[in-house]
Amino acid sequence: MSRLARSLTYLKPHYDVVVVGSGYGGGVAASRLARAGKRVAVLERGREFLTGEFPSRFPELRNEMQVTGRRLRTGSAAGLYDVRLGDDMHVLVGCGVGGGSLINAGVALRPDARVFLDAVWPGQIRRDGLIEEGYARALRWLRPARDPEASSHTKFKALQQASVALGQQPVAAPVVVNFAETVNAAGILQPACTRCGDCCGGCNVGAKNTIALTYLPDAVRHGAEVFTHAKVRSIAKLAPQPDGGGWRVHLEAQDAEHRPPALTADMVVLAAGTLGSTEILLRSREQGLSVSDRLGQSFSANGDIIAFGYGAKVPVNAIGVGFPERVAGLDVGACVSGQIEIVDEQDLANSLTIQEGVLPSALAPILPVMFIPNGRLLGALQSLVAGVYKGPFAGLQTFFAVSHDSASGRLVLEDDRVTVRWPSAKDEPVYRRLDAALEALVGKSGGSYVKNPLAGTVMGQQPATAHPLGGCGMGQARDAGVVDHKCRVFDGRAGAGSTDVHDGLYVIDGSVMPRSLGVNPLLTITALAERAMLHLGRDHGLAFDDAPRATPSAADVREPAAV
Numbered sequence: 001m002s003r004l005a006r007s008l009t010y011l012k013p014h015y016d017v018v019v020v021g022s023g024y025g026g027g028v029a030a031s032r033l034a035r036a037g038k039r040v041a042v043l044e045r046g047r048e049f050l051t052g053e054f055p056s057r058f059p060e061l062r063n064e065m066q067v068t069g070r071r072l073r074t075g076s077a078a079g080l081y082d083v084r085l086g087d088d089m090h091v092l093v094g095c096g097v098g099g100g101s102l103i104n105a106g107v108a109l110r111p112d113a114r115v116f117l118d119a120v121w122p123g124q125i126r127r128d129g130l131i132e133e134g135y136a137r138a139l140r141w142l143r144p145a146r147d148p149e150a151s152s153h154t155k156f157k158a159l160q161q162a163s164v165a166l167g168q169q170p171v172a173a174p175v176v177v178n179f180a181e182t183v184n185a186a187g188i189l190q191p192a193c194t195r196c197g198d199c200c201g202g203c204n205v206g207a208k209n210t211i212a213l214t215y216l217p218d219a220v221r222h223g224a225e226v227f228t229h230a231k232v233r234s235i236a237k238l239a240p241q242p243d244g245g246g247w248r249v250h251l252e253a254q255d256a257e258h259r260p261p262a263l264t265a266d267m268v269v270l271a272a273g274t275l276g277s278t279e280i281l282l283r284s285r286e287q288g289l290s291v292s293d294r295l296g297q298s299f300s301a302n303g304d305i306i307a308f309g310y311g312a313k314v315p316v317n318a319i320g321v322g323f324p325e326r327v328a329g330l331d332v333g334a335c336v337s338g339q340i341e342i343v344d345e346q347d348l349a350n351s352l353t354i355q356e357g358v359l360p361s362a363l364a365p366i367l368p369v370m371f372i373p374n375g376r377l378l379g380a381l382q383s384l385v386a387g388v389y390k391g392p393f394a395g396l397q398t399f400f401a402v403s404h405d406s407a408s409g410r411l412v413l414e415d416d417r418v419t420v421r422w423p424s425a426k427d428e429p430v431y432r433r434l435d436a437a438l439e440a441l442v443g444k445s446g447g448s449y450v451k452n453p454l455a456g457t458v459m460g461q462q463p464a465t466a467h468p469l470g471g472c473g474m475g476q477a478r479d480a481g482v483v484d485h486k487c488r489v490f491d492g493r494a495g496a497g498s499t500d501v502h503d504g505l506y507v508i509d510g511s512v513m514p515r516s517l518g519v520n521p522l523l524t525i526t527a528l529a530e531r532a533m534l535h536l537g538r539d540h541g542l543a544f545d546d547a548p549r550a551t552p553s554a555a556d557v558r559e560p561a562a563v
C-alpha cells in the first residue's frame with residue numbers, strides 16, 4: 001500500500017475540519033467527514049509505518065520507545081511506543097498514523113449491557129438506538145473474528161489446563177485479525193495472519209485491521225489529507241464573524257529553526273486519545289477556552305493489568321516469532337487467542353476477563369535480563385544459552401486482564417505535560433481481585449506469579465495501564481461532563497445544568513468514556529465515534545454512507561514486507 005501521509009509543507013491555512021490524532025476516534029471522524037464532502041486534515045504527532053516497517057529486532061524496538069516522566073524524557077517524540085511514567089500510575093499508548101491500533105492486541109469486545117445502564121452516561125445513549133448502529137458499523141469496518149484454530153495453540157491449551165483454578169473454561173477471543181486472505185472494508189487486500197504473535201509490536205504481515213489499513217485509507221480516498229509530525233498544542237475559538245466563527249489550531253514547533261504552522265478550521269475534532277485530547281483541552285483552558293470543570297476528572301485505567309507467570313510446568317510458547325519468522329515450527333497464534341470470562345450477575349464490578357497474551361519477538365533478547373532482578377538468574381542464563389524459545393521462557397505466560405475500577409483518577413497539567421493523579425490507585429479493589437485470579441491460574445500451571453518484572457527499575461510498584469479512559473467524560477450537562485452524548489464540548493461559561501456547547505468542537509476518542517468498560521475498549525470507542533458521526537451528519541445536514549469498498553485497486557495490494 002502506498003503511504004497515506006504527507007509532509008507539513010503541504011498543510012493549507014484553512015480546512016473545513018481538522019481532526020487531531022489518527023487512532024480509532026480520529027479514523028472514524030476523518031473517514032465519515034471526508035465521505036460527506038468536507039475538506040479534512042488529520043494532524044498526527046507520530047510517523048507513518050507501512051506493513052513491514054514495524055520493529056522486528058530489539059535495537060529497532062528500543063529506538064521506537066519514548067519514555068516521559070517527571071524528571072525523564074528519553075527517545076524520539078515520534079516513537080511508536082509512548083510510555084508515560086507517573087507517581088501514581090504509568091500509561092502506555094501508541095504514537096503513529098493509526099494510533100493505538102498499530103500496537104494493540106486487537107481484542108474487540110462489547111461491554112456487559114449493565115455498563116450502559118449506569119446513570120453516569122447521558123440518557124440518550126440508552127434511548128436513541130444509535131449506539132447499536134455505531135456497533136454495527138464498527139463491526140463492519142473492523143471485522144473481528146475468532147481464530148478457527150485458537151484451541152490448538154499451546155498458550156490456549158495452557159490457559160485451558162489452568163482454568164480449572166477458576167472453574168471457567170476459556171473461549172476463543174474475537175480479534176480484529178484476518179485469518180484468511182481478504183479484501184477489507186477499505187478495499188485493501190490483506191493476507192492471512194501467519195499466527196506469529198507479534199500484534200503488540202506491530203503487524204508486519206498486514207493481517208491486523210488497524211486504523212491505518214481501514215478508516216484512514218478510506219478517508220484519504222475521499223480526499224482527506226493526513227500529516228505526520230504534527231503535534232497540536234492547543235486550540236482557540238475565533239471571534240464570531242457574519243459567515244461563522246471557527247477555530248485556530250496551534251501546532252508545536254518541530255525544532256528551533258522552523259516556526260510552527262498555524263491553521264484554522266470551521267470544525268475541530270479532538271481525537272488525540274485520552275491523554276492527548278485532555279492535555280490539549282487543559283492547555284486551551286489555560287489560554288482562555290471555557291470548558292466544564294469536569295475536565296481531567298473521572299480518569300479510569302479500565303481495571304486493566306498485564307502480568308506474567310514464570311516457570312509453568314507446561315509449554316506455553318507465548319513469545320512472538322515475528323515475520324519473517326525467527327524460528328520455524330512454533331505454534332504461537334495471534335497475540336490473544338483465548339480468554340476466560342467471569343461474569344458476576346450480582347455485582348458488575350467483580351466481572352473480569354483474562355486473556356492469554358504474547359510478547360513481541362523484538363523483546364525476546366532482553367526477556368532473560370528483564371527477569372534477572374527477580375532472582376531467576378539460573379533460568380535466565382539457561383534461556384540465554386538455549387534461546388528464549390527453548391529454555392524456561394518457553395513456559396512464560398503473559399496475561400492481559402480487564403475489569404472495573406472506580407474511575408476516580410484525575411489528569412492534570414504538570415510542567416506542561418499531562419499526568420495521572422491518583423494516589424489511591426494501587427489500593428483499588430480490582431487489583432487484588434485480578435492478582436488473586438492470576439495467581440490461581442499461574443499456580444495451577446506450576447509457575448510463579450510475576451506481577452511486574454520491572455518493579456526494580458524506574459517503573460516502581462505503581463499500577464500501569466494500556467487502556468486509559470476518561471478525562472473528557474460524557475455527561476448530561478456541563479456540571480456532569482465535558483462533552484454531551486454527541487461528543488460536543490460543553491461551554492463552561494453557561495450555568496451548572498446547562499447543555500450549551502461550543503459550535504464545531506468535538507472530542508471523539510477514549511477520553512469521552514465516563515467510566516470503566518470492563519472489557520478492552522477499541523470496539524466501544526469506534527462505536528461511539530460512529531454514533532457521534534451519525535448525529536453530526538443529522539445536525540449539519542451532511543449525507544454519507546459507510547458502504548465498504550468491494551474491490552482492491554493495484555495501489556492497495558500489499559508490497560512485500562522488508563526482510
Ligand SMILES: Cc1cc2nc3c(=O)[nH]c(=O)nc-3n(C[C@H](O)[C@H](O)[C@H](O)COP(=O)(O)OP(=O)(O)OC[C@H]3O[C@@H](n4cnc5c(N)ncnc54)[C@H](O)[C@@H]3O)c2cc1C
Nearest residue numbers: 021023024025099100105106107232273276510520521522
Ligand atoms: C499494547 C497495547 C495493547 C492493547 N490491546 C488492546 C486490545 O486488545 N483491545 C482493545 O480494545 N484495546 C487495546 N488497547 C487499547 C486501545 O488500543 C486504545 O484504547 C485505543 O487505541 C484508543 O483509541 P483512541 O481513538 O482513544 O486513541 P489512540 O488510538 O491512542 O489515538 C490517538 C492518536 O493521537 C495522537 N496524538 C496524541 N496527542 C496528539 C497531539 N497533541 N497532536 C497530534 N496527535 C496526537 C497519538 O499519537 C495517536 O496516534 C491496547 C493498547 C496497547 C498500548
Ligand code: SF4
Nearest residue numbers: 193194196197199203
Ligand atoms: S499474529 Fe502476526 S500476522 Fe497475525 S495479526 Fe498478529 S502480528 Fe499480524
